[in-house]
Amino acid sequence: MIIGILKEPQDESRVALLPEAVKTLLSWKVSVWVETNAGARAYASDELYKEAGAEIHSRQEILMQSDLLIGIQPITQSEISGLKSGAVLMGQMGALFNPELTGYLIKEKKTAFSMELVPRTTRAQSMDVLSSMATVTGYKAVLMAANLLPRFFPMFMTAAGSITPARVLILGAGVAGLQAIATSRRLGASVFAFDVRQAAKEEVLSLGAKFVDVEGAKEDKGAGGYAVEQSAEYLQKQKDTIHEHALKADIIITTAQIPGRKAPQLVEERTVRAMKPGSVIIDLAASSGGNCALSQPEQTVEVNGVRIVGVGNLAASMPQDASKMYGKNYLNFLKLIIKDGNLNLNFEDDIVTGTCVCHAGNPISPRIIQMQSN
The missing domain is CATH 3.40.50.720 (NAD(P)-binding Rossmann-like Domain)
Structure with a gap:
């Protein structure tokens, strides 16, 4: 053969x-x-x-x-x-x-x-090739964000004064999200993470990040560890919570996808426009519709000083x-x-x-x- x-x-x-x-x-x-x-x-x-x-x-x-x-x-x-x-x-x-x-x-x-x-x-x-490549993607996404951010990730005590740590918000705590959390923490950032699956909470906390909780999520044990589609009421509550945390974030890394369906939109246009100038959004779901309303596949879009990077095949880097x-x-x-x-x-x-x-x-x-x- x-x-x-x-x-x-x-x-x-x-x-x-x-x-x-x-x-x-x-x-x-x-x-x-x-x-x-x-x-x-x-x-x-x-x-x-x-x-x-x-x-x-x-x-x-x-x-x-x-x-x-x-x-x-x-x-x-x-x-x-x-x-x-x-x-x-x-x-x-x-x-x-x-x-x-x-x-x-x-x-x-x-x-x-x-x-x-x-x-x-x-x-x-x-x-599981998706998990393997997600490990690479989560790692590289943080390095890409750090390169684009106009400030440091870690806290520094210098003769010129103290530098506060960057604040990173990770949306989706699957393999890519967990790797992004771990990499961000190694670089010294203050990390917050959201996932609809309550089972992800323990993993998020174990990596030193804070878990963003939104009550009322529907879960499906038969979904193989993936997120499932949620009710309209929950989705609005989720977007409002993410909006509040996004306003304080320097970096958002989005990783949420549903197999065979369009990626859930988690970051609305109003959220992007209200974020701090200089902030960075890395959308790892851009090729399947995007978690951010303004992301474009394989493109960098800038809105009010916020850069939104729609990435696809980061593993190839x-x-x-x-x-x-x-x-x-x-x-x-x-x-x-x-x-x-x-x-x-x-x-x-x-x-x-x-x-x-x-x-x-x-x-x-x-x-x-x-x-x-x-």
Whole structure:
């Protein structure tokens, strides 16, 4: 069996598997083909892949001959149609946000796995690419904010007087939010965090931040640790509370998302216009609608001296460690579907089923089946 590792588009610096992962794959009795310069932007040369035992091939050769194609960003529809019969495609395809691609995979009777569909369960934790990349994103978001803020993060006692610590408000205490809290605290900021899930409160407090409480949130134990949609009454109470805290904040980092749906709007236009000039908002949900009413994907907008940065793929700004983490997630997942050098797709395994967009054109993941029925 040939596993092909693809080079990502120009705006993506990560690679799905680094040379260190090749040795593991070879021990599973498979061949590994790597597209020319696939790892160059993650500082993994073709020579390093060769030393690990991989073969270097052109993109066309890999697309036409691989039994399992591994990447991060989705490949084009024309490339999908040209895959060999029975080939399996794996990547982070945004299957719930990209119904056109999902529909095309089904129409072309392909087998595909989309890694953002990995269930949020204890057993699947080591395969969860969203959590891994959120760790990178939360860290980098704070560094970006610190670079843009016209003042220090920590408190300083100087001959010129005392500098008070910056005040950071984190909206959403998932993996990215918790990493943002930890990084902000390391830099000496005073940190406040909000999350609709009461279960997040203990984690927030353990990292040294103060929890912003809004009573009356609806929770769903079946949501896999994600937030769920809330009532109009709660949402207004939430926005009013965030508004009050935002007026005192120097930095707001927003991380709240709901899988398959538009990101909840947490920071209203009135809030932005009332914030202190020089304040910074980093919106990590900009690509799925934005948590801030004025954010734009991949753009920086300035309103009354407040800079709103809509960021998307921040993980790509740290390609070495992001690729390392991504590769570990992939290897842990591949253990489930490779046996004795061949593909073994066990759809009785909830992780395999939950992650599979479609098999030979048949929708498999319950979330994809639900999306198709709507």
